[in-house]
Amino acid sequence: MAVVDGPDPELVAALAAPVAGKAENRLDEVPPEVKPAQQVKKTRAVVRTKPTRRLEPGDLVCAVCGEGNAPTRNFCSRCGEGLADAGVVREKWWRRLFRSRKRHAAGTRPGQKGTREHRAWLTALSFRRIRAVALVLAILLTVAFAVYPPLRATVRDNAVALYRKVAPRLEPVRPIAVTSAAGLPDHEPEKMWDTYNNTYWSATMGATRPKVTFRFDDSYLVRSIIMYSGADDAFTANGRPSIIKLTYNTGRTENVLPQDTSRQQTIELKNTTLVSSITMEVLDVYTGSEQPTVAICEVEFFALK
Known part of the structure; x- marks a missing residue:
């Protein structure tokens, strides 16, 4: 096998492309001027979210991401954008209204004795x-x-x-005893608190005004009385109380004015404190058509409990 010392002339001729024309020297020519292209600002996809720190008056809020920054910063601590266009957190108007400036006397320091x-x-x-x-x-x-x-x-x-x-809550209080020096037969004072409206107490109205005393098992703040006035079976025939004097065991007294009705009526009391007995004295009556008497069907006491 023959060894070729140099390039194959045929291969070189096949690869070489003929150059047409004459070569020119342009090293001395000045290149044409080109206008500078407009700078393209790089943008990043930044999402505006809530600040990660509590905003204080004077803080700078980044216009890009919404992060709150200290007033001494120039760039956002979260996205790195400049804070030239950042918003400044203002103090509430009502806080500015009531805020007082701290003033210290000359030669004093905050926290020193005598300061605020x-x-x-x-x-x-x-x-x-x-x-x-x-x-x-x-x-x-x-x-x-x-x-x-x-x-x-x-x-x-x-x-x-x-x-x-x-x-306050009113609850009924029942007396343990009722006494009276006046009372017609079959119409004793006990009839006034037997819880029946078809029985009644009756007494003769004369020179001596009839009285009835109610005693309780304890001292109560009696505030009202529910009364059924007159006789159940002969309302107009008997008299009905028009003025009643209440005397308490504490020494206080007051006059009440019942209405002339057979229906239930509530009488509010004003001078009671803690009382253990009440005496009812009939001072005047609505005159009956047949008998000079006074009659009361039922009396119920209510106290604060």
């Missing part, structure tokens, strides 16, 4: 001490309430009394 900060610190310290003392007293009272029955009874009674003042 020092007085605020003393106030906070006093409040903490009062709170600690109140907590200790609450613990002691709770322990005493748990182990000392008389204290529980006192607290319960006071709480009930306070509740009665805030949300």
